[in-house]
Amino acid sequence: MSHPLPSQMRAVDHGAGGDVSCMTLAHAALPSVEPDGVLIRVHAAGVNRPDILQRSGKYPPPADASPFMGLEVAGEVVAVGQQTTRFRVGDMVCALTPGGGYAEYCATPEAHCLPIPSGLTITEAAALAETFFTVWANVFQRARLTAGESILIHGGSSGIGSTAIQLASVFGASNIIVTCGDQAKIDYCLALGANHGINYKTEDFVERVKAITDGRGVDVVLDMVGAPYFQKNLDVCAVEARIAQVAYQHGFKAELNMQALMMKRLTWTGSTLRARPKSAKAEIAASLEREVWPLFSAHLAALRPRVHATFPLADVAKAHRMMEAGEHFGKIVLTVAPGAQVHGQSVS
Amino acid sequence: MSHPLPSQMRAVDHGAGGDVSCMTLAHAALPSVEPDGVLIRVHAAGVNRPDILQRSGKYPPPADASPFMGLEVAGEVVAVGQQTTRFRVGDMVCALTPGGGYAEYCATPEAHCLPIPSGLTITEAAALAETFFTVWANVFQRARLTAGESILIHGGSSGIGSTAIQLASVFGASNIIVTCGDQAKIDYCLALGANHGINYKTEDFVERVKAITDGRGVDVVLDMVGAPYFQKNLDVCAVEARIAQVAYQHGFKAELNMQALMMKRLTWTGSTLRARPKSAKAEIAASLEREVWPLFSAHLAALRPRVHATFPLADVAKAHRMMEAGEHFGKIVLTVAPGAQVHGQSVS
Numbered sequence A, B: 001m002s003h004p005l006p007s008q009m010r011a012v013d014h015g016a017g018g019d020v021s022c023m024t025l026a027h028a029a030l031p032s033v034e035p036d037g038v039l040i041r042v043h044a045a046g047v048n049r050p051d052i053l054q055r056s057g058k059y060p061p062p063a064d065a066s067p068f069m070g071l072e073v074a075g076e077v078v079a080v081g082q083q084t085t086r087f088r089v090g091d092m093v094c095a096l097t098p099g100g101g102y103a104e105y106c107a108t109p110e111a112h113c114l115p116i117p118s119g120l121t122i123t124e125a126a127a128l129a130e131t132f133f134t135v136w137a138n139v140f141q142r143a144r145l146t147a148g149e150s151i152l153i154h155g156g157s158s159g160i161g162s163t164a165i166q167l168a169s170v171f172g173a174s175n176i177i178v179t180c181g182d183q184a185k186i187d188y189c190l191a192l193g194a195n196h197g198i199n200y201k202t203e204d205f206v207e208r209v210k211a212i213t214d215g216r217g218v219d220v221v222l223d224m225v226g227a228p229y230f231q232k233n234l235d236v237c238a239v240e241a242r243i244a245q246v247a248y249q250h251g252f253k254a255e256l257n258m259q260a261l262m263m264k265r266l267t268w269t270g271s272t273l274r275a276r277p278k279s280a281k282a283e284i285a286a287s288l289e290r291e292v293w294p295l296f297s298a299h300l301a302a303l304r305p306r307v308h309a310t311f312p313l314a315d316v317a318k319a320h321r322m323m324e325a326g327e328h329f330g331k332i333v334l335t336v337a338p339g340a341q342v343h344g345q346s347v348s
Helices: A049-055 A122-126 A129-142 A159-170 A183-192 A205-212 A227-235 A259-263 A278-291 A313-325 B049-055 B122-126 B129-142 B159-170 B183-192 B205-212 B227-235 B259-263 B278-291 B313-325
Strands: A008-013 A024-029 A037-047 A072-080 A092-096 A105-109 A113-115 A150-153 A175-180 A196-199 A218-223 A237-245 A253-257 A267-270 A307-312 A331-335 B008-013 B024-029 B037-047 B072-080 B092-096 B105-109 B113-115 B150-153 B175-180 B196-199 B218-223 B237-245 B253-257 B267-270 B307-312 B331-335
Touching: A008 A313, A024 A313, A037 A092, A037 A122, A037 A313, A049 A313, A072 A105, A072 A122, A072 A129, A092 A105, A092 A122, A092 A129, A105 A278, A113 A278, A122 A307, A122 A331, A129 A159, A129 A218, A129 A237, A129 A267, A129 A278, A150 A159, A159 A175, A159 A183, A159 A218, A175 A183, A175 A205, A183 A196, A196 A205, A205 A227, A218 A227, A227 A237, A227 A253, A227 A259, A259 B267, A267 B259, A307 A313, A313 A331, B008 B313, B024 B313, B037 B092, B037 B122, B037 B313, B049 B313, B072 B105, B072 B122, B072 B129, B092 B105, B092 B122, B092 B129, B105 B278, B113 B278, B122 B307, B122 B331, B129 B159, B129 B218, B129 B237, B129 B267, B129 B278, B150 B159, B159 B175, B159 B183, B159 B218, B175 B183, B175 B205, B183 B196, B196 B205, B205 B227, B218 B227, B227 B237, B227 B253, B227 B259, B307 B313, B313 B331
Parallel strands: A150 A175, A150 A218, A175 A196, A218 A237, A237 A267, A307 A331, B150 B175, B150 B218, B175 B196, B218 B237, B237 B267, B307 B331
Antiparallel strands: A008 A024, A037 A072, A037 A105, A037 A331, A072 A092, A092 A113, A253 B253, A267 B267, B008 B024, B037 B072, B037 B105, B037 B331, B072 B092, B092 B113
16 A cells, blocks of 8 residues: 655755756656565655765765755655565655655665664654764774774764764764864763863864873874874874775875874774665665664664754755854754744744 | 793893994893783794894884884793793793894893794794784784785895785685796795796886786875885875785885875875884784784785895804895894704805
């Protein structure tokens, strides 16, 4: 049994790309459902930094992806492919998408969908996938953060940073140190579970981390800043530490002294999420559901995504302007269907 | 029961350090045996590149190590500490040492000793520890080379390179590619088990590896060259590849474009052996004995260390000159006690 579906939907079209003014709310055909996929009626869609890059034409989507932006959604399953085995029409899910989340309907593989953790709103659930997949795959799977270890999280108040603080805290990190650009963001991170905040505009984070850790350094560094931090990240590492690189927001070229890599037996690794094959994302989803989803019941307050603001789909330009200004704490979410709750400083 | 031991021994003293002429065969007190250690009457001692650095004053030994050079030996246990549990006076062992191998007697922790694989001469056994510990810890433990994967081994004809070819081959690597400085060394590597040899003086190894692997790149890179190869190593990596850095023979500073690290999800790691705590070396020894030592019986010819030349302890200057010239294939060994066999182009 399936709901009667319209033939058309509204979606954010960024045309040839450009600044926020390039986006319009257009009519488009509903996406087709793959045999192993589902079609979701989007209630809410998360806004992420790669969306900004895609809009401005700097991060073209993979060839087989939706032309529309939007890497994560929450909503109701309204159609399923023949090879699906789990979710049924009517189920509420949160999902990582191959793009196309900024729309009333979005198609994604069934294996990239997860049940909505009990206690979360749809809007919060829409803000889960991109950062949970990214932090889990990089900080926990690749960089192997374990209980009792310390972590330095750059961009602590970003979506990625907020999720990293929350997961590190719930998984028993001994010392969670963040860098932020002002005291309000540091306070936000401390409230989320960070133990120490460093204002990178006024303090040298290498010196401060060394002081905080009695000269030992940290076991894991999560970085999205890139080039200007490469050498400092190596310097701030403890013996056997791991650096997880999830973006290069300020470049990827630098003059480096790599002596510490060998002398301290470091591991420098990283990954992008979007380019990975369907099966790899399905493995991350399965690992998240097994290792992290069960923790929501006992740690709901600690793990609840921090939604800074919501905007109706038609106000996507405001959402992008807010992310570009970098003044937000946590996530920005687009509300698409009436079921999506309004959070934070939302204006409709 | 213990053998009567002399109070003095001969050992190579490099004084304040310098060129090969700084070394003399001096008289010294026997090293004392730690409670968890053994004293070995050295039959043969391997020569390694860090010895050259130590002699020239560029690599001072750890504070608690012997002042003498020599990181690996084979010989007879002649005294054991009170806390030892395994080896007894009279046992023949090969061992990693904290220095002091260039001598008639050498003390080392019992846990850094291994039985001599059946079928090896004492001289060959003396050439095992440093390269087997280094290659095992870096290529197999840190960089996780597994059967069916490809590996690029720089310095293929060096001690480290030779051991890496042998172990990669026995563990089922699909494609073993080496770089060397001339055709004779390439031929030597092919005879050891390499599938492809690249002359780095006349060929671009990035282009050649891409051609050999149909553009895919390799799964593991073993590098000891350092700075001039950093960028090329990143370029030559397949998706999810690992780089194991075991030395920086040509420097550790370079201008780097790190984009590939994230885009290809690479892991760049490495380690030194000497600086590691006793317990870490003991773990590597235990892993080697469990995973590698049993393979000697079925793969003796494939795993037998290649001893290029042997020199009596008194001719240590000749051994160092040979290593400095870089014209050797495989290992150079000092014969100390009469039991040590003469290999290769030895002259006494």
